[in-house]
Amino acid sequence: MSKRTGVFLILAAGKGTRMKSPLAKVLHPLCGRPMLCHLLDQTMSFRDMRTVCVIGHDAEGVRAVLPAAVGSVIQSPQRGTGDAVRVARRAFAGARVLVVAPGDAPMVSAGTFRRLLEHHRRKKALATVLTAEPEEPAAYGRVICNPDGTVQRIVEAVDADPETLKVRRINTGIYAFDPRALLAVIGRIGKANRKGEFYLTDAIELLSARGCVASLNTDDPDEVTGINSLAELARLEGAIQKHLRGRLMENGVQIPHPQSVYLEPSVRVDAGARLLPGSHLAGRTVVEAGAVIGPDAFVVDSRIGPRSRIWYSVVEGSVLGENVVVGPFAHLRPKTRLAPGARVGNFVETKAARIESGAKAMHLSYVGDVTIGAGANIGAGTITCNYDGFHKYPTRIGPGAFIGSNASLVAPVTVGAGAVVGAGSVITKNVPADSLALTRAPQTVKPGWAKRRRERMSQELGRRKKGG
Secondary structure: OOOOOEEEEEEEOOOOHHHOOOOOHHHOEEOOEEHHHHHHHHHOOOOOEEEEEEEEOEHHHHHHHOOOOOEEEEOOOOOOHHHHHHHOHHHHOOOOEEEEEEOOOOOOOHHHHHHHHHHHHHHOOOEEEEEEOOOOOOOOOEEEEOOOOOEEEEEOHHHOOHHHHOOOOEEEEEEEEOHHHHHHHHHHOOOOOOOOOOOOHHHHHHHHOOOOEEEEEOOOHHHHOOOOOHHHHHHHHHHHHHHHHHHHHHOOOEOOOHHHOEEOOOOEEOOOOEEOOOEEEEOOOEEOOOOEEOOOEEEEOOEEOOOOEEOOOEEEOOEEOOOOEEOOOOEEOOOOEEOOOOEEEEOOEEEEEEEOOOOEEEEOOEEEEEEEOOOOEEOOOOEEEOEOOOOEOOEEEOOOOEEOOOOEEEOOEEEOOOOEEOOOOEEOOOEOOOOEEOOOOOOOOOOOHHHHHHHHHHHHHHHHHHOO
């Protein structure tokens, strides 16, 4: 265990049958991330403690989201919380303290864990139970205390009699243990209960017969509430979203219709920005002062510069300078860079595109693997043909160049500064600066042809009608 003296053991093996979902319970997303990851953020902030997850249902899927520093132990089959701790005993053997927590309690803070550990050490307890007194305790195990306030036992709600169910103090499923004391009793836990499982709560009664089992009551029952259904997950998501939006508005961000805006906790929005209805900000997005997002904009892992605007568009992994306009109905894919004053408009898709100051691509274009110089104009229907089926190739368009409508630029190709590409051209060779490039066939005009065609077609139609 190197210099780490304690272990967090996160129980994340269950399927979560009440979720009624094929996805493992702890993998259900909460604010854009698996709920388990929110809890791991807190446990991993303790530098003197190691984090280990007990996994089981969809073990590979759960292991895939674990940070490299988090260990894992497989519980198969899943036979209860007591069995989960038993199969993980080697992970905490030799530790000075063990904290056990359920993986479906994503809102438990590092501060709560710290208070639990401090209380456990102060009481010199064999175990300390984190308790709560929610308004509706019905589904939770009840904590039964001795006259001196120490914990005698925990009774699961499914096994409790009516008198026990009147007890308001509930078990949160979060404990601090003396590892040696727990190891001494973990093998004695039976499964004489309605579920036929090995309950970790039975270890509390065994330990109470040997010494002090303390308790710490939390002031915020909502923080330690576990997620057992998609409805509960949605309610928690709603509460988090309300908090995130409220904090932004308190700090000077205008959100005219808060209920329609979705935020991930990793997003930063500066004072003076506006988030209009339908804004969805995710990942490590930064929105600077004066920027306007929405209506209906999805922005992920992007930086939006001051006074820029994005509306009815998708922006991924991009960087926008100040006074940039994107949309409506544009799609900026990763590695797009828009310099101050650049504009990307209706039905334009970019990918790995660097568009310099004042350059414009306003209509129906694909510009990928391209550098577009300052002040250049990309006409409607322009395509940078960057892929030959095997490799991607770059296109370079110089400052002040003008690309006519429906032009195809077959990469690798360079259009020089100030050059003009005629509408409908297919450009396969470099165009020198200040040159005109045309590849379309000469226009042919046949006077009277359309009138003659109409007369011919009218006669043909008349013959068909007479013929029945």
